[in-house]
Amino acid sequence: SSELTQDPAVSVALGQTVRITCQGDSLRSYYASWYQQKPGQAPVLVIYGKNNRPSGIPDRFSGSSSGNTASLTITGAQAEDEADYYCNSRDIWVVFGGGTKLTVL
Amino acid sequence: QVQLQQWGAGLLKPSETLSLTCAVYGGSFSGYYWSWIRQPPGKGLEWIGEINHSGSTNYNPSLKSRVTISVDTSKNQFSLKLSSVTAADTAVYYCALLEGARGYWGQGTLVTVSS
Numbered sequence: 001s002s003e004l005t006q007d008p009a010v011s012v013a014l015g016q017t018v019r020i021t022c023q024g025d026s027l028r029s030y031y032a033s034w035y036q037q038k039p040g041q042a043p044v045l046v047i048y049g050k051n052n053r054p055s056g057i058p059d060r061f062s063g064s065s066s067g068n069t070a071s072l073t074i075t076g077a078q079a080e081d082e083a084d085y086y087c088n089s090r091d092i093w094v095v096f097g098g099g100t101k102l103t104v105l
Numbered sequence: 106q107v108q109l110q111q112w113g114a115g116l117l118k119p120s121e122t123l124s125l126t127c128a129v130y131g132g133s134f135s136g137y138y139w140s141w142i143r144q145p146p147g148k149g150l151e152w153i154g155e156i157n158h159s160g161s162t163n164y165n166p167s168l169k170s171r172v173t174i175s176v177d178t179s180k181n182q183f184s185l186k187l188s189s190v191t192a193a194d195t196a197v198y199y200c201a202l203l204e205g206a207r208g209y210w211g212q213g214t215l216v217t218v219s220s
Binding site (some may be wrong): 035042043044045048049052054086088093094095096098099 | 140142149150151152155163164165166199203205206208210211212213
Protein backbone atom coordinates (compact mmCIF):
# COMPACT_ATOMS: atom_id res chain seq x y z
CA SER A 1 0.00 0.00 0.00
CA SER A 2 1.09 3.59 -0.54
CA GLU A 3 1.18 4.82 3.04
CA LEU A 4 3.99 6.31 5.10
CA THR A 5 3.81 6.25 8.90
CA GLN A 6 5.57 8.74 11.18
CA ASP A 7 5.49 9.30 14.93
CA PRO A 8 3.32 12.37 15.58
CA ALA A 9 5.75 14.06 17.95
CA VAL A 10 9.36 13.80 19.06
CA SER A 11 11.39 15.95 21.43
CA VAL A 12 15.13 16.49 21.83
CA ALA A 13 17.31 18.46 24.21
CA LEU A 14 19.25 21.32 22.67
CA GLY A 15 22.50 20.04 21.18
CA GLN A 16 21.53 16.38 21.34
CA THR A 17 20.82 13.95 18.52
CA VAL A 18 17.35 12.98 17.37
CA ARG A 19 16.10 10.47 14.83
CA ILE A 20 12.77 10.82 13.05
CA THR A 21 11.49 7.70 11.31
CA CYS A 22 9.16 6.93 8.44
CA GLN A 23 7.80 3.48 7.65
CA GLY A 24 6.15 2.20 4.52
CA ASP A 25 6.28 -0.57 1.94
CA SER A 26 7.28 1.85 -0.83
CA LEU A 27 10.52 2.58 1.02
CA ARG A 28 11.76 -0.89 0.12
CA SER A 29 11.99 0.33 -3.48
CA TYR A 30 12.24 4.12 -3.32
CA TYR A 31 14.26 6.54 -1.22
CA ALA A 32 12.40 8.99 0.95
CA SER A 33 12.78 12.72 0.76
CA TRP A 34 12.42 14.79 3.91
CA TYR A 35 10.81 18.21 4.22
CA GLN A 36 10.96 20.69 7.08
CA GLN A 37 7.99 22.98 7.61
CA LYS A 38 7.84 25.87 10.02
CA PRO A 39 4.56 27.60 10.94
CA GLY A 40 3.09 29.64 8.14
CA GLN A 41 5.77 28.59 5.64
CA ALA A 42 5.98 26.22 2.71
CA PRO A 43 7.94 23.01 3.25
CA VAL A 44 11.67 23.04 2.57
CA LEU A 45 13.60 20.03 1.25
CA VAL A 46 16.31 18.94 3.70
CA ILE A 47 17.24 15.41 2.53
CA TYR A 48 16.76 13.52 -0.75
CA GLY A 49 18.01 10.30 -2.26
CA LYS A 50 20.29 7.98 -0.33
CA ASN A 51 21.60 10.79 1.91
CA ASN A 52 21.88 14.08 0.06
CA ARG A 53 21.43 17.63 1.29
CA PRO A 54 20.39 20.50 -0.96
CA SER A 55 22.63 23.52 -0.98
CA GLY A 56 22.22 25.56 2.19
CA ILE A 57 21.03 22.72 4.42
CA PRO A 58 23.34 22.27 7.45
CA ASP A 59 25.36 19.07 7.63
CA ARG A 60 23.78 18.19 10.97
CA PHE A 61 20.90 16.82 8.87
CA SER A 62 21.42 13.31 7.49
CA GLY A 63 19.30 10.51 6.09
CA SER A 64 19.43 6.73 6.09
CA SER A 65 17.27 3.80 5.09
CA SER A 66 16.87 0.16 6.03
CA GLY A 67 14.18 -2.16 4.76
CA ASN A 68 10.86 -0.37 4.98
CA THR A 69 12.12 2.41 7.25
CA ALA A 70 13.70 5.73 6.37
CA SER A 71 15.24 7.94 9.01
CA LEU A 72 16.14 11.59 9.32
CA THR A 73 18.82 12.29 11.92
CA ILE A 74 19.67 15.70 13.33
CA THR A 75 23.03 15.61 15.09
CA GLY A 76 23.32 18.48 17.55
CA ALA A 77 19.78 19.84 17.27
CA GLN A 78 19.42 23.61 17.32
CA ALA A 79 16.49 25.73 18.41
CA GLU A 80 15.80 26.65 14.79
CA ASP A 81 15.28 22.98 13.95
CA GLU A 82 11.98 22.99 15.83
CA ALA A 83 9.45 22.32 13.08
CA ASP A 84 7.25 19.72 11.46
CA TYR A 85 9.05 17.13 9.38
CA TYR A 86 7.44 15.15 6.56
CA CYS A 87 8.77 12.17 4.67
CA ASN A 88 7.80 11.78 1.03
CA SER A 89 8.15 8.99 -1.46
CA ARG A 90 6.60 7.57 -4.57
CA ASP A 91 5.02 4.21 -5.15
CA ILE A 92 2.10 4.01 -7.53
CA TRP A 93 1.62 7.67 -6.72
CA VAL A 94 3.24 10.32 -4.54
CA VAL A 95 2.69 9.96 -0.81
CA PHE A 96 3.56 11.93 2.31
CA GLY A 97 3.90 10.73 5.86
CA GLY A 98 1.61 12.22 8.47
CA GLY A 99 4.37 14.43 9.81
CA THR A 100 6.42 14.57 13.01
CA LYS A 101 6.40 17.64 15.22
CA LEU A 102 9.91 18.14 16.58
CA THR A 103 10.27 20.06 19.82
CA VAL A 104 13.73 21.24 20.88
CA LEU A 105 13.87 21.54 24.66
CA GLN B 106 16.88 28.30 -9.36
CA VAL B 107 13.30 27.29 -10.04
CA GLN B 108 10.58 29.52 -8.64
CA LEU B 109 6.88 28.67 -8.50
CA GLN B 110 4.26 31.40 -8.23
CA GLN B 111 0.63 30.45 -7.74
CA TRP B 112 -2.68 32.28 -7.70
CA GLY B 113 -6.41 31.69 -7.59
CA ALA B 114 -9.60 32.40 -5.70
CA GLY B 115 -9.33 32.11 -1.93
CA LEU B 116 -12.99 31.99 -0.92
CA LEU B 117 -15.51 29.59 -2.37
CA LYS B 118 -19.05 28.48 -1.59
CA PRO B 119 -19.95 24.81 -1.24
CA SER B 120 -20.47 23.07 -4.60
CA GLU B 121 -18.30 25.58 -6.49
CA THR B 122 -15.13 24.66 -8.37
CA LEU B 123 -11.70 25.51 -6.98
CA SER B 124 -9.32 26.84 -9.60
CA LEU B 125 -5.61 27.56 -9.09
CA THR B 126 -2.72 28.21 -11.49
CA CYS B 127 1.01 27.87 -10.94
CA ALA B 128 3.68 29.52 -13.08
CA VAL B 129 7.20 28.12 -13.25
CA TYR B 130 10.16 30.45 -13.62
CA GLY B 131 13.77 29.41 -14.21
CA GLY B 132 15.01 25.93 -15.02
CA SER B 133 13.38 23.47 -17.36
CA PHE B 134 9.62 22.91 -17.45
CA SER B 135 9.77 19.74 -19.50
CA GLY B 136 11.07 16.45 -18.17
CA TYR B 137 9.41 16.66 -14.77
CA TYR B 138 6.10 15.97 -13.10
CA TRP B 139 4.56 19.06 -11.45
CA SER B 140 2.40 18.47 -8.39
CA TRP B 141 -0.43 19.98 -6.41
CA ILE B 142 -0.50 19.36 -2.67
CA ARG B 143 -2.84 20.60 0.03
CA GLN B 144 -2.71 21.04 3.80
CA PRO B 145 -5.88 21.50 5.88
CA PRO B 146 -5.46 23.84 8.85
CA GLY B 147 -3.40 22.16 11.55
CA LYS B 148 -3.02 18.94 9.57
CA GLY B 149 -0.51 17.20 7.34
CA LEU B 150 0.30 17.31 3.64
CA GLU B 151 -1.92 15.55 1.11
CA TRP B 152 -0.77 15.00 -2.47
CA ILE B 153 -3.52 15.82 -4.96
CA GLY B 154 -1.98 14.95 -8.29
CA GLU B 155 0.67 15.72 -10.90
CA ILE B 156 1.18 16.49 -14.57
CA ASN B 157 4.11 16.57 -16.97
CA HIS B 158 4.72 18.82 -19.97
CA SER B 159 3.04 16.31 -22.26
CA GLY B 160 -0.15 16.39 -20.24
CA SER B 161 0.23 12.98 -18.66
CA THR B 162 -1.43 12.99 -15.24
CA ASN B 163 -1.55 10.96 -12.04
CA TYR B 164 -4.13 11.62 -9.33
CA ASN B 165 -4.65 10.69 -5.72
CA PRO B 166 -7.38 8.02 -5.87
CA SER B 167 -9.26 9.68 -3.01
CA LEU B 168 -9.74 12.88 -5.04
CA LYS B 169 -9.57 11.58 -8.61
CA SER B 170 -13.29 11.91 -9.35
CA ARG B 171 -13.22 15.67 -8.66
CA VAL B 172 -9.74 16.70 -9.82
CA THR B 173 -8.48 17.95 -13.16
CA ILE B 174 -4.88 19.09 -13.65
CA SER B 175 -3.93 20.72 -16.93
CA VAL B 176 -0.81 22.26 -18.44
CA ASP B 177 0.00 25.21 -20.70
CA THR B 178 3.53 24.65 -21.95
CA SER B 179 3.54 27.93 -23.88
CA LYS B 180 3.40 29.78 -20.57
CA ASN B 181 5.19 27.21 -18.35
CA GLN B 182 2.06 26.98 -16.25
CA PHE B 183 -0.08 24.21 -14.82
CA SER B 184 -3.49 24.43 -13.22
CA LEU B 185 -5.72 22.65 -10.72
CA LYS B 186 -9.48 22.36 -10.76
CA LEU B 187 -11.35 20.68 -7.91
CA SER B 188 -15.09 20.42 -8.38
CA SER B 189 -17.96 20.29 -5.91
CA VAL B 190 -15.97 21.64 -2.99
CA THR B 191 -17.11 21.32 0.60
CA ALA B 192 -15.81 22.63 3.90
CA ALA B 193 -13.51 19.60 4.02
CA ASP B 194 -11.60 21.06 1.07
CA THR B 195 -10.58 24.11 3.09
CA ALA B 196 -6.78 24.06 3.05
CA VAL B 197 -3.59 25.74 1.95
CA TYR B 198 -2.92 24.54 -1.58
CA TYR B 199 0.64 24.33 -2.88
CA CYS B 200 2.10 23.72 -6.29
CA ALA B 201 5.45 21.97 -6.21
CA LEU B 202 8.20 20.09 -8.00
CA LEU B 203 9.07 16.93 -6.06
CA GLU B 204 11.95 15.45 -8.05
CA GLY B 205 15.02 14.44 -6.04
CA ALA B 206 17.14 17.50 -5.46
CA ARG B 207 14.46 19.65 -7.05
CA GLY B 208 12.11 20.11 -4.12
CA TYR B 209 10.57 23.47 -4.96
CA TRP B 210 7.26 24.78 -3.64
CA GLY B 211 4.99 27.69 -4.38
CA GLN B 212 4.07 30.13 -1.66
CA GLY B 213 0.74 28.44 -0.96
CA THR B 214 -2.82 29.69 -1.35
CA LEU B 215 -5.36 29.46 1.46
CA VAL B 216 -8.67 28.33 0.02
CA THR B 217 -11.64 28.60 2.35
CA VAL B 218 -14.96 26.96 1.56
CA SER B 219 -17.81 28.58 3.42
CA SER B 220 -21.42 29.44 2.77
